[in-house]
Amino acid sequence: MFLFRLLALPLLVSAVAIQTRTQPQRGPSPTITTTICPTSSAISPNLDLRVRQQVALTTASLDDIDSFTTTILNIIPGRTDSYVTIHPQTIAIAITTCHQTITPDHNGYVPPGTCGAIWTYYPAFKAAVAFGVIFALLLGVHLWQAIIYKKKWCWVIIMASIWETMAFSFRAISTxxxxxxxIYLCFQIFILLAPLWVNAFVYMAFGRIVYAxxxxxxxxxxxAINLAAIFVFLDISSFIIQLIGGGMASPSASAAAQQRALHIYMGGIGLQxxxxxxxxxLCMRFQWQMDQVRAVRGGMLKDLLRAEWGxxxxxxYVALCMITVRIIYRFSEFSSGITKGNALTKYEAYFYLLEATPMMFAIFVFNLFHPGRFVREDMPGIWSVFCGKIRNRRGKTPAEGYDGDAYDLDRHKLVEGCNAL
Incomplete structure (x- = not known):
């Protein structure tokens, strides 16, 4: 049930975003008329208040041509007579200027920059299906590996594979x-947030390497237990920020709203x-300490590959490198805002080269080097450790998998080993 809720989260966010935002009108623009109707003289026999209809002076200013909206400023002049004073008023009315004069093709495509255009290029159906199938295959392998190695915590990389598969499924439908x-918003949320699952899996795997x-x-x-918990918590914080930004970046939102959404999302990937x-x-520190303890000589890369955990x-490292490539791509893509002049947003090849391919390798590398092959010892969860400490204080048996005396003894062995080198 918990996994189902996590999987449905992007769908819920996209539904809320579509429900709450104002949909652009596809019909003709409404005619704006501002009228102050005359009042009846029956209000008071001694007060004949007659306000005649005034002619409104209308000026138009195009605030946001990219989102096909305009602001109409209705300026109503004031009036002063012996009975009443009416101050001048200015009424700002935002209306849509989106009039679709180009007939979409059989897939709904219209040229970029025109009314109703969502994509800045013609998306390829076959490419989306191909990557969707690849991520589905990686998902199947991860499910099989999690079962044979009996690693329940590997559900995180499984979720990463599911979200990538869902992202390209929605992309294929959107084409x-x-x-x-x-449909486009569902694809966008899945593709923007899926890498955070890989990040969380990396942090959890490293914690288990340190523990083992x-x-x-x-x-x-x-x-090691706190290490994994801290970084997963930070990853969740980045996840929430990026979820907010991705949910706000709707194609039909105003330019100002899209710009705010991009800033929020870029803040999230910057934190990531x-x-x-x-x-x-921390990884380099761990590697250096392990080299010292094992008294391994030679180059850093050679030492890494020779180690049992190497x-x-x-x-x-490979997964983090791939995620970094993807973050740099997103920064470069969004740095120019919502303008259409950025080459990264005009050509689909950049998306598959700098987004889809790096994430494919980030997930595939854990198929090749699955943690179950290297980490035999299971690390107790943060909750088990917390309960174990409480039981120790009360004089009860510690939680299974946590031994405070062995923990202190191992720390003492490390100090002795480092001093001996």
Whole structure:
């Protein structure tokens, strides 16, 4: 049930976004008339209040040509006589200027920049289907590996594969229904947020590497259990920020709303990249400490590949590198705002080269080097550790999988090993 709710989250967000935003009118623009009707003299026998109809002076200013809206300013002049004073008023009315004069083709396509256009290029159906099939195959392999290695926590990389598969499924559907904003928004949310699942899986895998192989089960004094929990929490924070930005970036939203959405989303991926940089520092620290403990000589890369945990650690580096490539691509794409002059938004090849392919490799590398092959020891969850500490204070048996005395002994062994080198 929990996995189903996570899977349905982008669909819910897209539905709410479509429900709450103002849909552009496809018909002719309404005629704006401003009238102050005369009042009856029966209000008071001694007060004959007659306000004659005034002619409204109308000026128009195109605030937002990209979103096909205009603001009509109705200026109503004031009137002063012996009975009443009416101050001048200005009424701002936003109306749509979207009049679809071009007949969409059988897939709903209209040229970019015209009324009703969602895509900035003609999206390829076969490419979307091909990548959807690839991610579905990777999903099937991850399901099989999670079962044979009995690693329940690998549901995170499974969710990443599901979201990528859903993203390209909606993209394939959108290529056939290019006038549907709802389908496009579902694709957009899935594709923008799926990499965060891979990020979370990397953090969880590294925590288990530290727990299984590091003598002190910690890096920089941070226990492996807390290490994984901290970075997953930061990843969730980035997830929420990007979800808000992605949900607001609707094709029919105003230019100002789209710009705000892009700023929010870019803030989210900026936070994601900062977390990755900090995480890499911890990875390098762990690798250096393990080299010292094992007294391994030679180059860093050679040491990494020779270690028992090395291939999995290398897989983490590859996945983070692929995610970084994708983040740089998104930064470059959104840095110019919603303007149509950016080449990254005009050609579909950039999307498949810098978004789809890196994420495919980020998921595939864990098929090749699955954590179940390298990490035999299961790390207790943060809740088990918390309950174990409470039981220790009460003089009860610690939670299964957590041994505070062994933890301190391993830390002492690490200090002795480092001093001996």
């Amino acid at each position: 056939r229904y290019q006038q549907s904003e709802g 192989f590091h003598p002190s089960k910690s890096v920089f004094g941070i226990p 990249q900062c977390i990755i940089v900090i995480f890499l520092v 291939p999995l650690q290398a897989a983490l």
